[in-house]
Amino acid sequence: MKKIVYIVPVILIVVVVSIILSVDRTAVSYVDPSYAFDVSDQVLLLEEYENVFVGIVDELLIPDEIAKGIPATYYEVSVLLNIRGDANEHIILKNRGGYTDDDTLVIFEGDFLPEVGSTYIFITAEIDYDSNFEGEMYVVASPYQKIEIAKDYEFYEIDSSEIAKVISNIEVSTLAD
Secondary structure (H helix, E strand, C coil): CHHHHHHHHHHHHHHHHHHHHHCCCCCEEEECCCCCCCCCCHHHHHHHCCEEEEEEEEEECCCCEEECCEEEEEEEEEEEEEEECCCCCEEEEEEECEECCCCCEEEECCCCCCCCCCEEEEEEEEECCCCCCCCCEEEECCHHHEEEEECCCCHHHCCHHHHHHHHHHHHHHHHHC
């Protein structure tokens, strides 16, 4: 009986500590972005950005900089399919948004950080002025520049309808030129 009296409080303490540790304490700070055009209009977005590709996020690289109060998070991405443009097989993706030193997530309203292992359609611009990484680097700065089409390396569940919609909008944006 004494063993039960000791075991119950220990189990109770373990459960309470587990619950406390599992609570996500990350604060989120949303930035209200201002864009030069309606970035939610995919045709307009495709007119502005020259590179569209399907890529899987392989690795989260070390968040590197804070510019104008907004962190940037870097990822290594394997390009599976170039829809428009000619991105290399492996590129660095710079995503505007990320964590500050005090673990606050600073991100544009409505945006999200790409997840390692997930596959996206990226609508990007190539940048070449960042000396911290070698190779091609592409930047995304709005939630409309990345469309998730598969999670956790599940290639067999890629949503090809999203790819078809982007290709269709590329054709529309090309006709507008």
